[in-house]
Amino acid sequence: MPRRIAAAALCALALAAGSASADVLLVERVQAGSRVALPTQGMRMAEVEARFGAPSERLDPRGGQKRDWPTIHRWVYPAFTVYFERDRVVNAVLNKAAPNEIGPRPAIR
Numbered sequence: 001m002p003r004r005i006a007a008a009a010l011c012a013l014a015l016a017a018g019s020a021s022a023d024v025l026l027v028e029r030v031q032a033g034s035r036v037a038l039p040t041q042g043m044r045m046a047e048v049e050a051r052f053g054a055p056s057e058r059l060d061p062r063g064g065q066k067r068d069w070p071t072i073h074r075w076v077y078p079a080f081t082v083y084f085e086r087d088r089v090v091n092a093v094l095n096k097a098a099p100n101e102i103g104p105r106p107a108i109r
Contacts, residue, residue, distance in 0.1 A: 036079055038092040045073070045087045052077060 039048045049055075055075035064071035073084040076095075083091045 036094060038080055038094075039082050039089045041089055041091070043089045045084060048075070048082060048089060055082070 039052065043051075055077050057076040059074040059076065062072045062074075063069045070085045072090075073087075075082045075084070078095070080092050080094050082089055083093075
């Protein structure tokens with residue numbers, strides 16, 4: 001019986017240590033992301049390209065079928081993706097660090 005208790009305690013300690021290290025990695029990723037310079041809301045496409053260079057990929061525009069649905073352009077950079085409404089930045093988000101990372105779904109291409 002004491003062996004079972006010791007084994008259970010050892011397993012619980014190993015699980016706690018594993019989850020703690022995962023939490024630290026997530027915290028480190030969030031902190032690193034806060035130091036990444038991102039385009040700010042309202043910047044024009046030309047300003048983004050002048051400051052950050054040409055994107056690695058320009059995805060096909062979405063929307064614009066009706067007047068109330070503005071055309072959304074997406075530019076992908078190695079560290080982030082920029083979303084434009086017409087020619088102005090509406091949002092910029094960090095890309096996933098790895099395909100198995102839990103977070104926003106990848107952009108539909």
